[in-house]
Amino acid sequence: MDKNLIFKMIMEEMKRNLQVLVDSALEAKEASTNEESKPENKYDTRGLEASYLASGQAQRAQQLKEKIFYMEQVQLKTFGPKDPVTISALVELEMDQGLKKWFFLLPIGGLTVEMNGVSVQSMTQESPIGEALVNSFVDDEIEVNGKYFLITQVL
Numbered sequence: 001m002d003k004n005l006i007f008k009m010i011m012e013e014m015k016r017n018l019q020v021l022v023d024s025a026l027e028a029k030e031a032s033t034n035e036e037s038k039p040e041n042k043y044d045t046r047g048l049e050a051s052y053l054a055s056g057q058a059q060r061a062q063q064l065k066e067k068i069f070y071m072e073q074v075q076l077k078t079f080g081p082k083d084p085v086t087i088s089a090l091v092e093l094e095m096d097q098g099l100k101k102w103f104f105l106l107p108i109g110g111l112t113v114e115m116n117g118v119s120v121q122s123m124t125q126e127s128p129i130g131e132a133l134v135n136s137f138v139d140d141e142i143e144v145n146g147k148y149f150l151i152t153q154v155l
Contacts, residue, residue: 006113007106086134090103096147105125133151
């Protein structure tokens with residue numbers, strides 16, 4: 001697993017999501033001021049609704065910009081088998097019946113990328129699995145919501 005490449009892929013996905021939000025906000029703003037959005041009667045709220053939508057999307061874009069800035073501050077650490085799991089750890093967990101899954105402990109979670117046919121999910125240390133992983137080691141068993149997972153690798 002190339003941790004640097006996975007991190008780069010996550011950052012690129014965040015930036016793509018930001019561009020979509022910015023484009024959508026601009027489109028909604030344009031729609032709110034468009035000639036067709038002028039009210040035809042006192043109950044017609046198309047223009048007002050489009051302006052609310054533009055405002056909400058702009059706020060989401062700003063929040064995502066802040067998250068990207070925060071992620072750009074992350075310094076990826078190289079972990080050995082005797083190092084405890086902390087932020088920037090890429091962790092392989094063995095689940096039920098030998099199924100293995102990769103997780104990337106980062107300040108921002110919720111994105112999944114694929115590398116060489118293997119899925120890697122970003123998560124925060126506040127997530128249930130992330131919380132259980134922090135300060136754990138390779139070969140530790142963690143428990144999350146009554147399920148047990150074995151830490152098989154930490155990169």
